Amino acid sequence: MILDVAVRLFSAKGFDGTTISEIAEQAGLPKANVYYYFPTKAVIYERLVSEVLADWDIALRRIDAELPPREALFNYVSDKLEFSRVHGEKSRFFAGELLRGGKFLTRRQKRHVQTVTREACAVVQNWVDQGKCNPINPRHLFIMLWSTTQFYADFAPMATTTLEVSQLRRADFAEAANQIIAMLGLWRD
Amino acid sequence: MILDVAVRLFSAKGFDGTTISEIAEQAGLPKANVYYYFPTKAVIYERLVSEVLADWDIALRRIDAELPPREALFNYVSDKLEFSRVHGEKSRFFAGELLRGGKFLTRRQKRHVQTVTREACAVVQNWVDQGKCNPINPRHLFIMLWSTTQFYADFAPMATTTLEVSQLRRADFAEAANQIIAMLGLWRD
DNA sequence: GTCTATATTCCGATAGAC
DNA sequence: GTCTATCGGAATATAGAC
Numbered sequence: 001m002i003l004d005v006a007v008r009l010f011s012a013k014g015f016d017g018t019t020i021s022e023i024a025e026q027a028g029l030p031k032a033n034v035y036y037y038f039p040t041k042a043v044i045y046e047r048l049v050s051e052v053l054a055d056w057d058i059a060l061r062r063i064d065a066e067l068p069p070r071e072a073l074f075n076y077v078s079d080k081l082e083f084s085r086v087h088g089e090k091s092r093f094f095a096g097e098l099l100r101g102g103k104f105l106t107r108r109q110k111r112h113v114q115t116v117t118r119e120a121c122a123v124v125q126n127w128v129d130q131g132k133c134n135p136i137n138p139r140h141l142f143i144m145l146w147s148t149t150q151f152y153a154d155f156a157p158m159a160t161t162t163l164e165v166s167q168l169r170r171a172d173f174a175e176a177a178n179q180i181i182a183m184l185g186l187w188r189d
Numbered sequence: 190m191i192l193d194v195a196v197r198l199f200s201a202k203g204f205d206g207t208t209i210s211e212i213a214e215q216a217g218l219p220k221a222n223v224y225y226y227f228p229t230k231a232v233i234y235e236r237l238v239s240e241v242l243a244d245w246d247i248a249l250r251r252i253d254a255e256l257p258p259r260e261a262l263f264n265y266v267s268d269k270l271e272f273s274r275v276h277g278e279k280s281r282f283f284a285g286e287l288l289r290g291g292k293f294l295t296r297r298q299k300r301h302v303q304t305v306t307r308e309a310c311a312v313v314q315n316w317v318d319q320g321k322c323n324p325i326n327p328r329h330l331f332i333m334l335w336s337t338t339q340f341y342a343d344f345a346p347m348a349t350t351t352l353e354v355s356q357l358r359r360a361d362f363a364e365a366a367n368q369i370i371a372m373l374g375l376w377r378d
Numbered sequence: 379g380t381c382t383a384t385a386t387t388c389c390g391a392t393a394g395a396c
Numbered sequence: 397g398t399c400t401a402t403c404g405g406a407a408t409a410t411a412g413a414c
Contacts, residue, residue: 012290032392035390069375099285100201100202134376144369147336147337148333148337155336161303175329187259220408221382222379224408229408384409387406389407393400393403394401395400
């Protein structure tokens with residue numbers, strides 16, 4: 001409960017903008033009780049970083065090497081968008097951490113991300129080698145997929161402005177998945 | 190000078206994490222002098238939001254409708270990446286503002302972004318109508334281009350981890366531009 | 379315009395009763 | 397484990413001399 005409240009507040013106000021008092025208040029506890037469970041504000045934050053990294057991990061491992069590239073990436077992009085839609089706070093929380101330089105990320109965590117990314121890139125490289133898609137650098141492909149899928153949740157004010165809607169709905173995220181896959185075949189020549 | 194220091198600090202530490210004392214210190218002034226030029230911290234922040242929006246504007250208007258789509262978008266993407274590379278603090282500052290819900294953006298500013306975006310989308314829609322590229326929704330295309338080009342500066346810790354480099358260099362940004370354009374022609378079938 | 383000193387508020391963290 | 401009360405420090409903003 002404390003962690004649920006915390007991720008929402010951290011994502012909306014950042015580390016320094018979030019106070020233990022407000023976390024306690026929204027969790028229906030006196031401030032001292034929060035300190036009973038967590039020694040410092042930073043420890044709460046670190047716990048949340050670990051949680052989000054685990055989610056990230058699971059999504060990347062799910063890319064199906066057996067499917068044709070278009071279907072495999074459509075599934076991945078759809079899952080990522082759905083996660084962003086349902087867990088917008090988590091997505092924004094992690095984006096905020098990266099934006100501030102990733103100071104709370106341990107070397108161990110970065111190495112882990114590197115390993116998982118490398119495996120996912122190998123799958124794409126195989127597709128390229130087998131002539132199933134045009135040659136590109138898989139690392140840059142994943143950067144494109146991550147950034148685009150997260151944009152809708154992380155930078156929602158710009159997404160709604162661009163799409164000229166008052167609020168992003170389920171259908172907007174579904175449309176985004178289709179469009180992302182379509183744009184990977186933009187060129188006609 | 191105050192504004193230069195402020196954008197760097199805001200981008201690294203966020204609104205609440207940035208103190209007037211530190212702005213003053215890094216600008217080589219006593220704290221009271223900052224208050225002589227700006228009544229509150231929020232006013233400094235708002236001035237910076239306006240400045241960054243002006244840059245955003247200029248880049249979008251520069252898309253050349255006369256060029257073939259591939260060249261026009263390559264130029265746009267290259268310019269955006271170069272801006273992110275050279276003015277990383279501005280890029281991160283604005284990303285932070287959007288991440289926190291865009292509370293400092295006025296309705297007027299949003300409407301302006303909408304107008305400029307609509308014009309850029311019209312250029313792309315013309316390409317589609319003339320059969321110069323495959324049919325996609327231009328709004329989602331710009332979301333993809335914005336998010337991807339900004340990722341390298343905004344989420345640098347993840348970009349370096351993914352690319353397995355210790356620091357992003359000029360060449361990495363140049364390579365990103367080429368890869369983004371290449372990935373818009375990923376599908377072979 | 380520039381600076382020192384300070385008022386005021388609020389936050390992170392703790393002490394200690396129950 | 398739960399709560400009230402409070403300490404120590406730091407931040408925004410201002411007062412007022414030069």
